[in-house]
Each structure stands twice: as structure tokens, then as C-alpha cells.
Amino acid sequence: xxxxxxxxxxFGIAFQWQNILFAFVxxxxxxxxxxxxxxxxxxxxxxxxxxxxTITSGMPASAAASSSIILLAGVYYGAMYGGSTTSILLNTPxxxxxxxxxxxxxxxxxxxxxxxxLSISAIGSFCAGIISLxxxxxxxxxxxxxxxxxxxxxxxxxxxxGLAAVSGLAGKSMTKALMMTVFGLMLxxxxxxxxxxxxxxxxxxxxxxxxxxxxTIAVGLFALGEVIKTILERDQDAGAIAKIHRILPTKQxxxxxxxxxxRGSLLGFFIGVLPGAGATLASFFSYTTEKKFSKNPETFGxxxxxxxxxxxxxxxxxxxxxxxxxxxxxxxxxxTTAILMGALIMYNIQPGPLLFDEHPExxxxxxASMFLGNLMLLVLNMPLVRVFAKIIQTPKKYLLPMIIAIxxxxxxxxxxxxxxxxxxxxxxxxxxxxxxxxFPVAPLVLALILGPMIENNLRRALxxxxxxxxxxxxxxxxxxxxxxAAAWLLVPLLLKLRGRTxxxxxxx
Amino acid sequence: MNKIFDRFAGVxxxxxxxxxxxxxxxxxxxxYGSSVGPKIFPMWLGIILIALSIRLLYETFKYKTxxxxxxxxxxxxxxxxxxxxxxxxxxLEKIGYVxxxxxxxxxxxQTVERGKMVYSVLxxxxxxxxxxxxxxxxxxxxxxxxxxx
Numbered sequence: 027x028x029x030x031x032x033x034x035x036x037f038g039i040a041f042q043w044q045n046i047l048f049a050f051v052x053x054x055x056x057x058x059x060x061x062x063x064x065x066x067x068x069x070x071x072x073x074x075x076x077x078x079x080t081i082t083s084g085m086p087a088s089a090a091a092s093s094s095i096i097l098l099a100g101v102y103y104g105a106m107y108g109g110s111t112t113s114i115l116l117n118t119p120x121x122x123x124x125x126x127x128x129x130x131x132x133x134x135x136x137x138x139x140x141x142x143x144l145s146i147s148a149i150g151s152f153c154a155g156i157i158s159l160x161x162x163x164x165x166x167x168x169x170x171x172x173x174x175x176x177x178x179x180x181x182x183x184x185x186x187x188g189l190a191a192v193s194g195l196a197g198k199s200m201t202k203a204l205m206m207t208v209f210g211l212m213l214x215x216x217x218x219x220x221x222x223x224x225x226x227x228x229x230x231x232x233x234x235x236x237x238x239x240x241x242t243i244a245v246g247l248f249a250l251g252e253v254i255k256t257i258l259e260r261d262q263d264a265g266a267i268a269k270i271h272r273i274l275p276t277k278q279x280x281x282x283x284x285x286x287x288x289r290g291s292l293l294g295f296f297i298g299v300l301p302g303a304g305a306t307l308a309s310f311f312s313y314t315t316e317k318k319f320s321k322n323p324e325t326f327g328x329x330x331x332x333x334x335x336x337x338x339x340x341x342x343x344x345x346x347x348x349x350x351x352x353x354x355x356x357x358x359x360x361x362t363t364a365i366l367m368g369a370l371i372m373y374n375i376q377p378g379p380l381l382f383d384e385h386p387e388x389x390x391x392x393x394a395s396m397f398l399g400n401l402m403l404l405v406l407n408m409p410l411v412r413v414f415a416k417i418i419q420t421p422k423k424y425l426l427p428m429i430i431a432i433x434x435x436x437x438x439x440x441x442x443x444x445x446x447x448x449x450x451x452x453x454x455x456x457x458x459x460x461x462x463x464x465f466p467v468a469p470l471v472l473a474l475i476l477g478p479m480i481e482n483n484l485r486r487a488l489x490x491x492x493x494x495x496x497x498x499x500x501x502x503x504x505x506x507x508x509x510x511a512a513a514w515l516l517v518p519l520l521l522k523l524r525g526r527t528x529x530x531x532x533x534x
Numbered sequence: 535m536n537k538i539f540d541r542f543a544g545v546x547x548x549x550x551x552x553x554x555x556x557x558x559x560x561x562x563x564x565x566y567g568s569s570v571g572p573k574i575f576p577m578w579l580g581i582i583l584i585a586l587s588i589r590l591l592y593e594t595f596k597y598k599t600x601x602x603x604x605x606x607x608x609x610x611x612x613x614x615x616x617x618x619x620x621x622x623x624x625x626l627e628k629i630g631y632v633x634x635x636x637x638x639x640x641x642x643x644q645t646v647e648r649g650k651m652v653y654s655v656l657x658x659x660x661x662x663x664x665x666x667x668x669x670x671x672x673x674x675x676x677x678x679x680x681x682x683x
Contacts, residue, residue, distance in 0.1 A: 080675050201593060205547055205586045212554055212579050219572040226561055226572060227554075257615055257646070258607045424657055427642035430619060431635055435665055438626065439675060447623035451616070463539045481575045 029167050032382075036390025040398050045096055045391065048078075049399045052097035056104020057406065060120050061112055061417045065429070067105040067121065068361045068468070069249035071098050073429070075241055075369045076436030091373035092391040098369055099349070099392055100399045102362055103155060106305060106342040107403045108414065110147040114140055114334070115415055123305035123341040126313040130326060130333030137329050141411075142275040146283050146331055147338035148407040149275075154291035154339035155400035158346025161295050162353075162393055166382065169354040173379035178486035179497050183507035185480045188357040190511035191301040193469045194518055202465045210470035213238055214477020221485055233445045240368045240474050241440060245433045246450045247467045248361075251457025253429050256422065258458070275331075283335035286316050294340030298347025301359035305341035305348075312340035346396070352377055353389055357476075361468030364475050371475070540594045548587035554580030614645045630680040635662035 039045060059070035078097050082090035109121035114131035127147065134143040176184070193203040216227045217237030228234040275283075293315060294308040316336040317323045326333050351357045356378025358364040370377050370388075381389050407414070437446050460467050491497035498504050558576040622638040639658035644651075669675045 080669060080673050083673065083675070199590075199593070201586055201590050205583065205590065208579055208583045208586060209547065209550070212550070212576065212583070215576045215579070222572045224562060224572050226576065227557060254612065254616075258609070258612050421647075423643055423647040426646055427615075427639050428661065430615075430642065431639055431661065431665075434619075434622065434626070435631075435635075435669075439669065439677065442676075444623055444627055447626065448620070451619050451623065455616075459539070463536050463543070465543065484575065 029163060032167075032386055032390045033163060033394060035386065036392075036394035037397075039092060039387050039391035040096070040394035045093055045395060046398065048093045048097040049100050049395045050402055052100020053104040053107075053399045053403050053406065056101035056106075057108035057403065057414055058417050059101060060105035060108020060110075060124075061414050062420070062425075063112060063118055063120050063418075065252065066248070067102050068365060069245070069252055070101050070105060071362055071365045071369075072241065072244040073249050073432055073436060074098060074101055075365070075372070076440045077432075078369075079372065080439055087373060088375070088385055088387060091370065091375050091385070092388040094373070095366065095370060095388060095392050096395040096399075098366055099396065102366065103342060103345045103396065103399065104403060106345050107148060107151050107407050109341070110151075110334070110338050111144065111411065111414055112418055114143045114147070116418065121305075123309050123344075124338070125306070126309050126337045127334055129313070130328070130330050133327065133329035134331065134334065139329065139331075142279050142331065143334050144411050145408055146275050146279060146335050148404055148411075150283065150287040150290065150335045150339035151342040151407075152400055152404040153287050154294060154343035155346055155396070155403075157288075157291040158295045158298065158343040159393065159396055159400070161299075162346060162350055162396075165299075165350055166354055166389070166393070169350065170379040170382045173355050176379070176503070177501070178483040178490065179501050179504045180507065182480060182483040182487055183498055183504040183511070184355065184357055185476050185483070187507045187511040187514070188301045188351070188359060189469070189473060189476060189480075190514045191359065192361075192472050194514040195307065198464045200515065200519065203469050206460070206465055206467065207469040207473045210473025211477040211480070213243070213470075214474045215481065220478060220482060233443060237478075238449065238474075239437075239441055239446060240471070241372070242437050242446045242450050243453050243474060244365055244368065244471050245437060246453025247457035247460070247471065249429060249433050250450065250454025251461060251467070253426050254454055254458040255462070256426060279331050282331050286312075286332040286336035287339045289315065289319070290336035290339035291343040294343030295347040297340070298344030298359075299350050301351055301357060304360040304362075305344040308340040308344035309337035312336040349392075349396075353381060353392075354379060356381070356479075358472060361471055364468070364472040368475050537594050540590060544587045544591040544594065547583055548591070551580045551583035551587055555584065556580075611645055615642050618642055618645075627678050631677045632662050632666050632680060635665070 040049070055074065056067070056070065059065050059067060065073075075094075075098065078094035082093050085093065105121060106123060109119060109124035110127050110131065112118050112120040113124040113127035114135050117128050117132040119125045119128055131143045131147070134140065189207050193207045194200060214237070216234055218225050218228075218235050225235060290312040293312050294305070297308040297311060298304065313326075313333060313336060316332045317326045320326065320330070320332060345362075348359050348363050351359045352363045352367055356367070356376060358367045367377055375381070375385055375388055433450060434447060437450050457467055459465075460470075487497050488495070498508060554576050558573045558580060561571075561573040561576070618638055618641045622634055625634045636658050639661060640654055643654040643658065666677060670677050
């Protein structure tokens with residue numbers, strides 16, 4: 027009964043007029059971000075943090091936090107809707123999570139069924155969004171009740187698991203992914219040590235005392251890195267956009283895709299809950315599952331609607347599922363949720379088990395607003411899909427410099443230092459070089475955010491045990507987490523040794 | 535995979551690792567009872583990074599560079615935009631947000647693609663004034679708006 031009461035309160039917050047507006051703006055921008063190839067959900071969310079921070083600056087702290095997180099989360103799941111549009115119409119995925127949608131979606135468009143493909147992916151995303159939200163509502167309370175009993179040792183191991191999961195699945199080379207993780211943790215140690223108050227690696231530069239701002243680094247690595255890539259690499263002109271004839275799917279289409287949608291939603295949700303495995307992986311898994319279950323698997327790749335419905339539902343469900351570890355445990359499982367977590371911390375709100383007790387209005391307001399946002403997205407995406415398809419034609423000429431200008435503005439408006447602007451430019455170049463050479467940047471950002479917390483818990487645990495590292499192995503839960511973390515790193519390695527190809531998760 | 539970059543990165547990260555290991559020794563020990571002071575964590579990170587970098591360098595000797603087609607990278611455009619971004623950062627506080635943003639946008643619009651001067655001026659002006667007005671006037675944020683002289 028409690029949960030329902032909290033949920034009702036959450037709706038009370040979500041239905042405040044400014045929050046409806048925030049959710050609306052979030053999902054619209056999210057859809058646009060999804061449609062535009064080049065800007066992924068991560069850079070979209072990172073770019074918008076400073077903007078929302080300034081818009082909400084006049085509100086009381088926790089109201090400001092819930093409003094901004096409503097908007098930012100809207101960008102995240104909105105992008106999952108938008109990503110399919112270009113996959114289907116242009117054969118170029120707007121996000122990495124809709125890569126598989128191109129296989130059957132573009133074929134459908136060629137057969138003149140673009141409208142059906144688009145609307146089924148919107149419907150699928152909507153169902154998936156609702157299913158994953160119900161899961162979130164049901165799991166949030168019990169999970170945070172478990173998590174609240176965690177001590178520092180359990181937390182340390184759990185965060186280790188989160189980092190291991192993201193590194194194990196990110197990019198082609200695990201060595202590189204681990205290097206980026208460790209590098210991120212290192213960057214996190216710069217500044218004044220929270221426990222002892224001793225300055226580390228600051229070299230008496232006052233600007234470094236508070237540490238490197240995660241926002242600057244995230245915007246630089248993702249948004250600016252992406253811009254630099256587009257400037258340097260002349261990409262071919264986009265092909266002709268397929269025409270949309272009728273938007274509503276036929277009865278047969280609905281019948282064919284009902285089961286894949288449900289299957290994709292459930293699969294995506296559970297993959298999303300797992301740390302490290304995000305929307306991209308979910309969509310791949312869903313596609314192969316649909317192919318396996320299908321009566322005529324040879325039609326896949328030739329315009330089978332199940333090949334659109336399944337993956338599109340799965341990636342949206344995964345983005346909902348990814349909220350669970352973030353909100354209940356305070357452990358982001360992917361790059362985008364890491365950035366959302368950074369945004370919450372900026373408002374002095376610590377995600378984790380206490381979030382539901384201390385700031386129920388933020389947690390439940392967000393959950394309720396996601397119901398609302400998904401409904402808005404369904405309404406937006408069905409009739410307005412033609413309008414969004416037009417966004418693809420935004421000339422690069424104006425888009426690229428404007429992204430740079432927005433990131434400059436955003437970073438300066440939050441930090442007020444020129445130092446951060448130089449850091450931003452530097453991170454942009456590093457971001458380009460890293461991702462060009464298969465050094466995944468998502469683990470770096472995740473490690474940067476988790477770094478101080480990991481260290482804190484490590485030291486607290488070791489203080490409790492008088493410096494004995496065995497504390498991490500004698501506490502049963504902690505041991506389970508450590509074993510899981512090791513498995514996450516070793517299993518892909520073993521599979522590779524046996525010559526199996528391992529699906530990796532590249533979240534853009 | 536780019537062998538040359540990987541080697542440079544391997545050496546670079548190796549140096550970072552060594553730097554962390556060495557510098558962490560200079561951090562003073564914790565003042566009170568705790569057995570784990572502020573230097574343990576960075577020290578171990580340094581050691582792990584050194585190990586990983588050596589592993590990466592070792593890997594670069596094992597694999598063959600994949601033959602990728604020579605891409606035509608547009609260095610000229612990139613360096614103009616990069617240079618103007620640095621100048622933009624440098625002048626932002628000195629000549630104010632509106633002017634610096636306007637100039638930066640105009641230059642970069644024209645660098646990405648030449649022509650349509652009128653549109654470029656218009657878009658740059660609307661963006662720089664619009665952001666300033668919205669942020670500083672309506673939202674009450676503080677931005678160095680205009681030159682102080």
C-alpha cells in the first residue's frame with residue numbers, strides 16, 4: 027500500500043505545471059537528440075545539465091533537483107524513441123541502440139511500409155516504457171530496503187562490480203577499457219581528500235582544490251569529441267529519405283509484433299537492470315531472440331516487422347531498467363546513467379537506498395513523470411514523425427558550431443572559470459582520439475563519478491577491519507559481488523580465447 | 535586498430551602511472567589513527583595503470599595493424615575551429631559573452647561551409663544575443679555580457 031501512496035505523491039509532483047513542461051521539453055529534445063546522428067543520449071544529457079541548472083536556479087533545492095532530473099531523464103528515454111527514425115528512414119542509426127533496427131526497418135521502408143515500422147517502434151517503445159516502469163515501481167522499495175543494510179565493504183564491492191561490468195563490455199580491447207577506468211579513478215582523486223582534508227595532486231593550484239568538474243569532462247569527451255570527429259571526417263551525404271505513406275500499422279502488423287514487443291520489453295528490462303549491459307546490448311539480444319523464435323527466420327533482414335518491434339522495445343525497456351540500480355543502489359550501470367547521477371550529485375542529492383527515504387519527491391516524482399513522458403512520446407511520435415524526420419536535414423554548418431557554443435556556455439555558466447573552458451577543449455580532443463582508437467570513454471566518466479565514493483567506502487571498510495583486506499571476502503554479500511565482478515571480466519576473456527565473438531556494448 | 539597511437543598511449547599512460555605512484559608517496563600520512571591514509575588509493579591506481587600500460591604495449595607487438603583506407607582528414611578546418619575555440623575561451627571574460635560568441639560562431643560557420651553570409655550573421659547574432667538575454671536578463675544568471683571598456 028505504501029508504494030501506491032508514494033506513487034500517488036509522485037504523480038502529484040509530476041503533474042505540477044512546471045514539471046509537465048520540463049518532461050515535455052525533455053522528451054522533445056530527447057527525440058531530436060535521438061534523430062540527429064552524432065549526438066547521442068550521453069552528450070545530449072551532458073549538454074543540458076548546465077541549462078537545466080540555470081533554469082531551476084530560482085527554485086528550492088529539492089524541487090529544482092526533481093524538475094531537472096525529470097527533464098534529463100526525458101532526454102534519455104526520448105532518445106530511445108528518436109533513434110529508430112533515422113534507422114528506418116535513412117538506414118543510418120541515430121543511436122548505437124538502434125543499429126539493429128536498420129536491418130529490417132530500412133527494408134520495410136523500401137517496401138513502402140516506413141509508416142508502419144515507425145509507428146510500431148513507437149508503440150513498442152511505449153509498451154516497453156510502461157512495463158519497465160512497473161518493474162521499477164515494484165522493485166524500487168524492496169531493493170532499497172536491502173541496500174540500506176549494506177556496509178562500506180558491500181558498497182565497495184558493489185561499485186567494483188559496476189566498474190568491472192562496464193569495462194568488461196565496453197569496446198574491443200578490455201585492456202584499454204580497464205586503462206580508461208583506472209585513469210578515470212585517478213582523475214577522481216585530484217583535489218582535497220574528503221576524509222583527511224589533505225590536498226592531492228593539486229600542486230598548489232587553487233583551481234584544482236575542488237577537483238576536476240565531472241560535467242566539463244563529460245561534455246568535452248562526449249559532445250565535443252563527437253563534434254571534432256564530424257569536422258575532421260568528411261562523411262558522405264545522407265541518402266534520400268524514404269517516404270512515409272500511412273502511419274498506422276495494419277491489423278496484421280499489430281498481431282505480428284505483439285509478442286515480440288512483450289518479449290523485447292521483458293528482455294530489455296532485465297538487461298537494463300544489469301550493470302554494464304545497456305540499451306545497445308538489449309536490442310542486439312532481442313533481435314537474435316526474435317530470429318530464434320520466429321517461424322520463418324529467413325524473412326529477417328528482409329523487412330520482418332518483428333525485427334523492428336522487438337529491438338525497439340528492448341532498448342527502451344533497458345533505459346527504464348537502468349534507472350533501478352541508479353536510484354536504489356546509487357550505482358550507475360552505464361555512461362548515460364552515470365551522467366544522470368552526476369546531475370543529482372550536483373544538487374546535493376545522493377542517489378542510493380536513502381534517496382527513497384530522504385527525497386521521496388525526487389525519486390517518485392521522476393518515476394511518475396516517466397509514465398507521463400512515455401505517453402507524451404507516443405503522442406508526439408505517431409503524428410509528428412514527419413516533422414522529426416525533417417530534423418535530419420538541419421545543416422551541419424550551423425549545428426556543429428552551435429554545439430560547441432552551447433557546451434562553452436554550459437560549462438562557463440556552471441563553473442565561471444576560463445580554466446574549465448580550456449579543460450573542455452582538451453577533453454574534446456582526447457575524447458576524439460580515445461574513441462577513434464577504441465579507448466572507450468564511458469568507463470572513464472563512470473569511474474570519475476564513482477571514484478571518490480569507492481575510495482571512501484574502501485577506507486571506511488579498511489578502518490573497520492583494521493587494515494585487513496579480508497573484510498571484502500568474509501562478508502558474504504561482498505564476496506558475491508567480488509566474484510560477480512571477476513566473472514564479468516573473465517567470462518568475455520575466456521569466450522574470446524575460445525574464438526567466440528563477444529557482443530560489446532557501445533553506447534554513444 | 536592503430537598501432538602507433540596505441541604505443542604512444544601505452545607510453546603516455548605508463549608515465550601517468552609512474553607519476554601517480556611517485557607523487558602519491560609525497561602525500562602525507564593520515565594525521566590520526568586510521569591505517570589507510572589518503573595515499574593508498576592513488577598509489578594502487580598508479581601500480582595498476584603501470585601494469586595495464588605494459589600489457590597494452592605488449593599487445594601492440596602481437597597484432598597486425600589492420601589496413602584501413604587512408605582517410606582524408608580535414609585538418610585545415612579542424613585547426614581553424616580549434617584555434618578559434620581557444621581564442622574564444624581566452625577572450626570570453628575579456629570582451630564579454632555576446633561579442634566573443636558572435637565572432638566565434640561567424641568564423642566557425644564560415645569555416646565549416648563557406649557562403650550564405652547573411653544567414654550566418656543572422657544565426658550568430660540571434661544565438662549570442664538570445665542566450666545572453668535569456669540567461670542574464672530573464673533567468674538572472676551572471677555572464678560577462680559586454681566589454682567593460
